[in-house]
Each structure stands twice: as C-alpha cells, then as structure tokens.
Amino acid sequence: MSVIGHLIDGEIITDGGRTQDVYNPSTGAVSKQVELATVATVEAAIASAQAAFPEWRNTPPIKRARVMFRFKELLEQNAEKICAMIGEEHGKISHDAMGELQRGIENVEYACGVPELLKGEFSRNAGPGIDSWSDFQPLGVVAGITPFNFPAMVPMWMFPLAIACGNTFVLKPSERDPSSTLYIAQLLLEAGLPKGVLNVVNGDKEAVDTLLNDERIKAVSFVGSTPIAEYIYKTANANGKRCQALGGAKNHAIVMPDADMDNTVNQLLGAAFGSSGERCMALSVAVAVGDEAADALVSKLQEAMKGLKVGAFCDASNDFGPVITRAHEQKVSGYISSAEKDGATVVVDGRNPQVEGYAEGFFVGATLIDRVTPDMESYQAEIFGPVLQVVRASSMDEAMKLIDDHEYGNGTCIFTRDGEAARYFSDNIQVGMVGINVPLPVPVAYHSFGGWKRSLFGDLHAYGPDGVRFYTKRKTITQRWPSSGVREGVSFSFPS
Structure with a gap:
C-alpha cells in the first residue's frame, strides 16, 4: 500500500514514523496511508523555509508573479487529475471538485497581480524638503493549517498570495485527503518556485503544535471548526504570532x-x-x-x-x-x-x-x-x-x-x-x-472571505486585500536631504 510523505526542500521524504489510513469514502475501503510528521520533520520543513526566505524576499515581485502565472497554467492542464484525487479521498463529485479547483485558481490569478498589490504610498514634501513613503514587506516563514472539505481551494486561499508577497510557507493539510494538496504543491515547484519556499508536512495535532510553538513561524492561517480555531488563535497569539483562524458556521x-x-x-x-x-x-x-x-x-x-x-x-x-x-x-x-x-x-x-x-x-x-x-x-x-x-x-x-x-x-x-x-x-x-437571492455568498478572489462572531478569530479575513495585509507588514520611511553647506540649528520641539 502506498504511503504519502512530506514535501521538504523540494523533495518528497518519509521519516518512518506513525501513519494513518486514508479512505475512499465512496467504498469505505482504505486506499493508502499518510505519514504523520514527527516534530523533527516539521522542524526540518521550517528550517528549509527559513533558509529560502532571504533570497525569495529579495526576488522582484514581477518574477514571483511569473511563477504564479506558470502555476496557473499547470493547474488548468492537470485539472482532471487533481479532481480525481479529490474525489477518491474526499468523495466530492467531479463537477463539484472542478468548481472547487476553479475557485482556488482564481486566488492564484489574484496573486499574479502582486506587483500592483505591493505598491506602497508616497508623499512628496510631507515637510520642508521631506518625503515620506510606506511599503509592504513580507513577514518571513508563515504557516497554513487547512481542512478536509476543500483540499485544493482552501490551501490556495493561503500559500499563493503569501508566497507572492515574498514569504516562505509551511503547509499542514488535512491528513484525511492529502494527495491533491501535495500534488498541487509539486506543480508549483514545476512552475519554477525555488526549493524550500513551499514545504508540506502531513500530520496531526503534534505537527500543528510544533508550528504554533516554533518562534521561526511568524504567522498562522487556519480554517476548520470553531473549537480548534479558538485554540489555534489563542496559542499563536500567546507565542507572539499573527493569526487568522476561521471557524464553524450555522x-x-x-x-x-x-x-x-x-x-x-x-x-x-x-x-x-x-x-x-x-x-x-x-x-x-x-x-x-x-x-x-x-x-x-x-x-x-x-x-x-x-x-x-x-x-x-x-x-x-x-x-x-x-x-x-x-x-x-x-x-x-x-x-x-x-x-x-x-x-x-x-x-x-x-x-x-x-x-x-x-x-x-x-x-x-x-x-x-x-x-x-x-x-x-x-x-x-x-x-x-x-x-x-x-x-x-x-x-x-x-x-x-x-x-x-x-x-x-x-x-x-x-x-x-x-x-x-x-x-x-x-x-x-x-x-x-x-x-x-444568492445562497452561497462566497466572495470572489479580489474581495476577502470571513465571518463574524465565533466564525472568525482575528482582525483580517482570508485572501483578497485582507490577505495581502495579513502576509505583509507596513514600513514607513521619512527622508530628508539637507542642502550642502547649510548648518542647521538644534530644535527640541516635537516636529510638526
């Protein structure tokens, strides 16, 4: 029986640890097994992402966007294969799986516009000879924890935009239907993403807690049930991480x-x-x-x-x-x-x-x-x-x-x-x-997705404009070049 491993530093690896059965819910039979990552395996994924970050963050946004354009093409070319994987492990009918994949691809399309999305603000002569501007810089290594019900779409709410913004990413998909998620990550490597920028670890609570407690992880995105969303939000915040945790609904x-x-x-x-x-x-x-x-x-x-x-x-x-x-x-x-x-x-x-x-x-x-x-x-x-x-x-x-x-x-x-x-x-x-008169008001990719009350923990919604803000931090620069040869006096009053 085949065993699904992890994607770390561009390679599929297995660590010989615990495994869990993956079922075909249409037949009730076990179709394969998935490895549940050890702490050491998760830490290796984080280390790979951290090592890849300096070069990736300095890659021009237009070059990051070109990777996303190629990724979109590969997703479309392999759509039937991806949807079959979703159906075999989730049970979703082929037309429904295709709809899910398309909504994920739309988020990749939004990420392709990252050169425009990351443009900062500029004010000339904010003061005498003083210019001021802001830009949006990546956070570093960020993580996503995603549910079984959308193994293609929900991960693509997260990692395409996070990566396009210059971050590196560790993804922990659902261990119930991991194949399509892992294959999609491999397609992104095929599109030209450097090794280590996206890593995938399959696992359970042990893997989740490792991500939540490792200081190298700067932000965590989550979609799942409300009790788990609240746990992840509180734990991430206690460890100084930015967090958006989307929970349940009625x-x-x-x-x-x-x-x-x-x-x-x-x-x-x-x-x-x-x-x-x-x-x-x-x-x-x-x-x-x-x-x-x-x-x-x-x-x-x-x-x-x-x-x-x-x-x-x-x-x-x-x-x-x-x-x-x-x-x-x-x-x-x-x-x-x-x-x-x-x-x-x-x-x-x-x-x-x-x-x-x-x-x-x-x-x-x-x-x-x-x-x-x-x-x-x-x-x-x-x-x-x-x-x-x-x-x-x-x-x-x-x-x-x-x-x-x-x-x-x-x-x-x-x-x-x-x-x-x-x-x-x-x-x-x-x-x-x-x-x-619209029964499923799921926002399009250039808006943002998120509920109120106990359906969302955090201030920023998923994907769209809120996604850009979540995966970046604002830096404001104020600059002045005094005229040469002019000696200025000391001022102790607050500048205005």
Missing part, C-alpha cells in the same frame, strides 16, 4: 413570503446538499416567514428532493457524494435522530440510503427537517452534512433575531423581491458574508 436563509419560491427551492437544494453539506458556507437552516410561506417551501422542497442522487464521485450524474468518514456519517445521522426526538418533523429522511454497488460507503442522503426550534441540539450545532432544517418565524425581525442570536456569523442570505427588505437585512444582520 448559515441561515430567510425566505420571505414574496420570494420566488421555485427559484428559492432550487437555490436551497444546491446550497444545502452540494458537497454533502460539508461546506462552511452551506445553508443548513431555512427560516420561513409565515406559515403559508413555510408550508409552500416544505412542500416544494419535498417534491424536488425526490430527484436528488447521492453516490460515488466517479459518476457525474450524482448530485453529491459520501461524507468524509464512517464516524461522521454516524454523527450526522445522530443529529437527525436528535431533531426527531426533540419534536421536529423529519420530512425527508436521508439516514441509511441504499447506493447500489457501494454498500460500505459513508453515505447520508438529502434530509429535510421541519418545525425545528432554536432550543434543539440539531439547530445549535454545525451538522456539516446534507441536512436542511426549516424554522418558522412570524416576521422578518424575528427571523433576523434568530440569526443574530446564534454564536456563528459566517454567511447568510435572504430570498425576497422587496428591495427595501433586502437593504435593511444587509445593513443590519450581524453576519460577515451576506447574499441577496
């Missing part, structure tokens, strides 16, 4: 009585069940305003869900695939049972679906639960599975209060034809990313 969609119900249903189906609901921007709660709207919504959803197909990644006719592990399959099913026990109505039950030819796969079918209330465990938790819950509210204000009262504030949307209601909603809702 994304609500308000469905107003005037919404185009047929289009709303179609939008909700994709947003709730795409990628098996394993997205931090998945819409997991529909808040219907008024019983008439709720009854119509549930009826149309129930009918539309009859045609949904769950199955293996290799069949593009499937709408979504398995969840990541057997344990997660059981966890998602447990939340469905919990909602039923608490008095909610399971309208469409996705527990124990029959997928022909894949009896051992980790499948949960599309599930619709009506009459959910905020006190239920299934409402409070991030289920991270193909489960859509319907909560009934009597007014828009009541619906907005539900959203504002939840601990998460990642994404939300409203379905309406009323411009006044949409504007009020977007102005006042306490959530970081808002859609108006």
